[in-house]
Amino acid sequence: MKAATTVAAGTLEYQERPIPTPTAGTALVRVEHVTLCGTDLHIWQGEYLNPFPIVQGHEVVGRVEQVADSDTSDTSDASGASIACGDTVVLSPVRSCGACYACRVGRPNVCERVSVLGCYEDGALAQYILAPVETLRKVPPGLPSELAPLGEPASIAMQAVRRSRAHAGELALVIGCGPIGLISTLYLRELGVDVVAADTLPERAETAKEFGAVEAIVVDPAAAFPTGPQISALTATDSTRPVTVVIEATGSPSAFAAALDVAAPTGRVVAVGISDRDARLPLRTIPLKELDILGSRNSLDLIGDGLRLIARHQERFARLITHRFGFHQIERAFDVMHTQAEHVRKVLVTVDGPGR
Template sequence: MKAAVIVAPHEVEIREVERPSPGPGEALLQIEAAGVCGSDLHAYEGTQPFFRYPQIGGHEVVGTVVGLVPHEEPLDPIPGRVQPHPPAVGERVVLDPSMPCGGCYPCRTGRYNCCERMRVLGVHAPGAFAEFMVAPLECLQGVSAGLSADAAVMIEPLSIGVESTTRARVTEADSVLIIGAGTIGLCVLQVCRSRGARVAVSDLSPGRLELARELGATAALSPAEGDMREALADVLGASGPSVVIEAVGRAATVLQALDLVAASGRVVMIGLCTEEICIPGALMVRKELDFLGSRLHGGTIPVAATLVEGGQARPERLVTHHMSLEETEEAFRLMIDEPDTTLKVILTP
């Protein structure tokens, strides 16, 4: 079969490789389409610390089950992980790419997305940048035949938005500021709007801010164009947003989130920040803030699928490019060279 293999940083090869065979408890998927994620880009750039070269990347995927091997013995359920119905040959599915161990403290206590020995398809094991891939049966979520490929692929990134808004306990009573209008930030926006919250989005890109408005943002603000506190007061009230979700991953924007959130509010950090952050302790105490991290998706793939299938979220609006599997490296270069106009690239084998 044909596969796009990331063989080393800044090096992708289109190879003919052996089609994988499913083992016990696994399914063989024929890939319909796969999205290129920021973590795939980090693997290409050499900044993804868990990626094993050479590897077939890709974990945002829709495909069809063309073969499966049942489990030899029933698996013990992992708390918090929704157990989907067993897939059938011919069923159209999307993927929860997480492969938790099931035995560590987070797995035992319903937080398997924080597994101490987490493995991820497309990172630790071959992924979806190919014509076929193998996945554990418990990773599969069925979707309708009529759902567009773009919408199906985007269920996985939308589920990250569901996780972060769940961590933030967002309800219709909240006003929310999302810092960062990339793919994940705009997925968070759609989930917040589905919960009835008022949402402001902050970003430097005019194009992304315009898309945020089209997706239902109450306000789309550029920090380069004026005082953010005054702008937020005009649209969300003088106290400031009750929730701030940081989707950039920079120390400066994390500190901005802590500064702008209302007293007694919640700040959720979803951007993966590798910088050291000096947090003002007096501010945390004076405002009595909840400061939380959010990682991956803790059983939220089914919730995201329901939002998309029901039309409450339209993450396919974030797809900006369609390319062939042979153009995988060009897709990475496009994401690097034209980030303002490249949100989500979809690859088809």
């Protein structure tokens, strides 16, 4: 098989590798599609903590080609569903140790030794991938395989929303209208939460309305962020309703500081955007408002839930895929992600298709 290997920052080689052989508890999956996200671009540009060389790709769908002998291993996924040859599946990319404190208390998504396929070890930009059966999630009937890789980012957005403890009738602010922010907006609306979305780019902010946002704010980075009452007024319902949930999906230090300012007393702020930059903020804000500041990383096995969310909103998720490339156009895909960032939501790479 061929594997698209990032051998150094900005350098890709299509390497010949043997097709893996399933062992007990694993399945061989023929990769169909991979979607790329901002993390993939950072890896490509040498701005991540990954090793080189590495096969990138952690948002993946494929077809099961071979499952290890069921007489010697379990052939069911984590939900108990049987996995068989021919099944279309999404792979959970998170690998946890099972022994550290986080794993022992049921939070393997933040395992002390967590690894993620395509980020810290070889991933899915290859014609085949071997995976533990328990990490596979069946794609619901009727869901196009092109949309299925979005089950992974959907799970991340759903994790952030669940961390917020949002409930019907609340008012939420989502900062950042990239895929995670948009999916968070959609899921919050399903829960009966009114959402105002914010982004610095008008095109991205307006897209949030298509995902259920009551209103969208175009933020001027040089100006003060709208206040909580101003955001409440945009809902055209109750201008005094407090902003009790904020999802910060950019990783921008200034956006995080704004989230703390906007959140009402007793509100919850969830940071799902990741950055190495330092945030500066007055420490008095958190105790005086008694805010809950919550981090969110990966998901607690929510890819199946993410796939069902996509199945309910296929037209909206289809809008997330803005660019498509073949397996031998991956370098071009990364170039577009870098040079046309304001127009890119999700990039779809077709691994198993014409030009394979």
